[in-house]
Amino acid sequence: MNSKADFPGAKSIAASISANAARLSDALNHHMRNSFQPESRKTLRKFHPAEVSELTGISMSNLRTRHQEGDFPEVETDSRGRRLYSAEEIDQIRRVMARTGRNGEAYLPGRRDGDGLQIISIVNFKGGSSKTTTAIHLAQRYALRGYRVLAVDMDPQASLTTMFGFRPEIEFAESGTVYDALKYEDPVPLSQVVRKTYFHNLDLAPAGLLLSEYETETAYALQHKVDPPFTQRLAIALDEIEANYDLVIVDCPPQLGFTTMTALLASTGLLITVVPSMLDVASMAQFLEMAGETVRTLEEATGPIDWSFLKYLVARFEPTDVPQSQMAGFLRSILLDRVLTTPMLKSTAISDAGMTQQTIYELEPSQVVKKTLDRILESVNGVADEFEKTIQQAWGRTVE
Ligand SMILES: Nc1ncnc2c1ncn2[C@@H]1O[C@H](COP(=O)(O)OP(=O)(O)OP(=O)(O)O)[C@@H](O)[C@H]1O
Ligand SMILES: [Mg+2]
Numbered sequence: 163m164n165s166k167a168d169f170p171g172a173k174s175i176a177a178s179i180s181a182n183a184a185r186l187s188d189a190l191n192h193h194m195r196n197s198f199q200p201e202s203r204k205t206l207r208k209f210h211p212a213e214v215s216e217l218t219g220i221s222m223s224n225l226r227t228r229h230q231e232g233d234f235p236e237v238e239t240d241s242r243g244r245r246l247y248s249a250e251e252i253d254q255i256r257r258v259m260a261r262t263g264r265n266g267e268a269y270l271p272g273r274r275d276g277d278g279l280q281i282i283s284i285v286n287f288k289g290g291s292s293k294t295t296t297a298i299h300l301a302q303r304y305a306l307r308g309y310r311v312l313a314v315d316m317d318p319q320a321s322l323t324t325m326f327g328f329r330p331e332i333e334f335a336e337s338g339t340v341y342d343a344l345k346y347e348d349p350v351p352l353s354q355v356v357r358k359t360y361f362h363n364l365d366l367a368p369a370g371l372l373l374s375e376y377e378t379e380t381a382y383a384l385q386h387k388v389d390p391p392f393t394q395r396l397a398i399a400l401d402e403i404e405a406n407y408d409l410v411i412v413d414c415p416p417q418l419g420f421t422t423m424t425a426l427l428a429s430t431g432l433l434i435t436v437v438p439s440m441l442d443v444a445s446m447a448q449f450l451e452m453a454g455e456t457v458r459t460l461e462e463a464t465g466p467i468d469w470s471f472l473k474y475l476v477a478r479f480e481p482t483d484v485p486q487s488q489m490a491g492f493l494r495s496i497l498l499d500r501v502l503t504t505p506m507l508k509s510t511a512i513s514d515a516g517m518t519q520q521t522i523y524e525l526e527p528s529q530v531v532k533k534t535l536d537r538i539l540e541s542v543n544g545v546a547d548e549f550e551k552t553i554q555q556a557w558g559r560t561v562e
Contacts, residue, residue, distance in 0.1 A: 204327035204360045208246040249362035272408035277557045281410040283429040288445040289416040292435045292477035294321045297413035302523045303546040305364035309408040315369035317415035323368040334370035341373040343399040352399040380420035396428035431471040437478045438489035470556040479505035504544035511538045
């Protein structure tokens, strides 16, 4: 009788799997190279007066008056004569207000003398718990609000990098990611890998597949006591450029490995995203237990790690889903005010925009049903604004 290996069908299937893989990969490479045009990078849309007012805190009437008085830079108008502002122009207006407005400082929310850089890791080892979505929306919202933001992609899957319009598998196949600054042999200054993005006030330290090397190299480095250890490597890399930013938002991979620990140990605060379902919450409990244990061990070796804040965000929330609402209530009853009051709602605007690598801040308002966009903007802005208070508190300021 024939053994399995001799069975002709088995052999041809195995062979065709390999052949399929090779053809797919060739075709994908070909497609990517042909469709990739670095010069056609993403650009950011312009903003309407109501949006400028919401972002800056300047009333619509004041905005109009100050334009008439010639205090603000003249901006483009649309076919109906309405002003349209670029993110950069919004920032210029903010600076004019800071110089001339009553209570001018309020228009510049970033660091002041003596304030430290805030480094915030978005973390959870549950895959698909909205980490990258949260990271990019917070980074963009804070950039639009006038903070100088660096987004750091610590996930070799590089979803955050891709959302910014880069093609890591082509552009950063050999170098150019945060790995270059973290690696143990000949690390480069982080400034060499940081890219400007099409978002004013927002830079990116990209990721790519190569970053997965960091995990194995760290295991080796620990055995051979290579200095500085993983516990300090991101903090040291960020030190070089810390004066250029107010906030660093770090997107972590869905594991609690050395890469995530490196991010956690460089952070001043943590935001844990959790989808309020039984499985997700159980998985988060496990994550917290493991993270707690690891941190305790590290603290015994290197002294206390002092985070300024730890918050939980209820993510991808569907208020009409009864079990989800119960689970969200359960989380709040146990984790109390560590859970942000505002949840990030589940919305087709986020998932649809995600398919074309856009955020809700990049969508043209005409691309989506207004009610859908307004609802999710209110939710995401609400999350960002509430969390902003935590950041301001870390700088010793209170925001009403
Ligand atoms: N509020 C939301 N509404 C609708 N879809 C969402 C929402 N948040 C996230 N998603 C979708 O869920 C998927 C997973 O989200 P995301 O990539 O942000 O999770 P993640 O935690 O970063 O995943 P990973 O663990 O793989 O890094 C994405 O397709 C995203 O578009
Ligand atoms: Mg992610």
